[in-house]
Amino acid sequence: xxxxxxxxxxxxxxxxxxxxxxxxxxxxxxxxxxxxxxxxxxxxxxxxxxxxxxxxxxxxxxxxxxxxxxxxxxxxxxxxxxxxxxxxxxxxxxxxxxxxxxxxxxxxxxxxxxxxxxxxxxxxxxxxxxxxxxxxxxxxxxxxxxxxxxxxxxxxxxxxxxxxxxxxxxxxxxxxxxxxxxxxxxxxxxxxxxxxxxxx
Numbered sequence: 196x197x198x199x200x201x202x203x204x205x206x207x208x209x210x211x212x213x214x215x216x217x218x219x220x221x222x223x224x225x226x227x228x229x230x231x232x233x234x235x236x237x238x239x240x241x242x243x244x245x246x247x248x249x250x251x252x253x254x255x256x257x258x259x260x261x262x263x264x265x266x267x268x269x270x271x272x273x274x275x276x277x278x279x280x281x282x283x284x285x286x287x288x289x290x291x292x293x294x295x296x297x298x299x300x301x302x303x304x305x306x307x308x309x310x311x312x313x314x315x316x317x318x319x320x321x322x323x324x325x326x327x328x329x330x331x332x333x334x335x336x337x338x339x340x341x342x343x344x345x346x347x348x349x350x351x352x353x354x355x356x357x358x359x360x361x362x363x364x365x366x367x368x369x370x371x372x373x374x375x376x377x378x379x380x381x382x383x384x385x386x387x388x389x390x391x392x393x394x395x
Contacts, residue, residue, distance in 0.1 A: 271367040293339030
């Protein structure tokens with residue numbers, strides 16, 4: 196029985212979510228945030244409820260439930276095919292970039308999210324993914340209103356069940372979540388806490 200493209204997309208998105216979670220854990224070393232700890236706690240509860248397993252086969256979710264998970268993510272999730280057309284655009288992508296799914300689907304992601312000056316860099320990343328590599332890094336993106344912002348992005352090849360490359364899946368998060376100001380503030384609070392504890 197052949198798997199539907201939607202199921203394949205959701206499976207790949209779950210894999211990318213796990214990759215993004217590892218990236219967030221590394222980045223969280225630079226950020227003091229109770230919100231991040233709460234999400235991590237929620238993930239642990241979910242893993243316990245699923246019997247501690249990992250991967251897309253760990254739970255008994257319906258396709259709609261998987262889609263709801265992807266739509267509820269705090270990261271922009273978008274996928275595009277080999278012809279560089281957006282084929283999936285989640286709710287956070289709508290919020291981050293200002294385009295509805297109806298506006299974005301079918302468009303070239305570079306035209307939608309990237310300034311002309313960064314297009315060559317974006318194409319280089321896409322080419323790497325088309326060659327089977329994943330890429331994670333900071334990338335300058337643009338919203339519908341023209342606002343430029345920096346994002347931590349993970350782009351990965353998207354394969355069907357037969358192992359054929361069918362596109363690229365991308366997760367994007369604002370880098371402002373990991374700003375140096377937050378780190379300094381967190382460090383000052385920690386230093387102040389150490390001073391207070393030492394004086395007791």
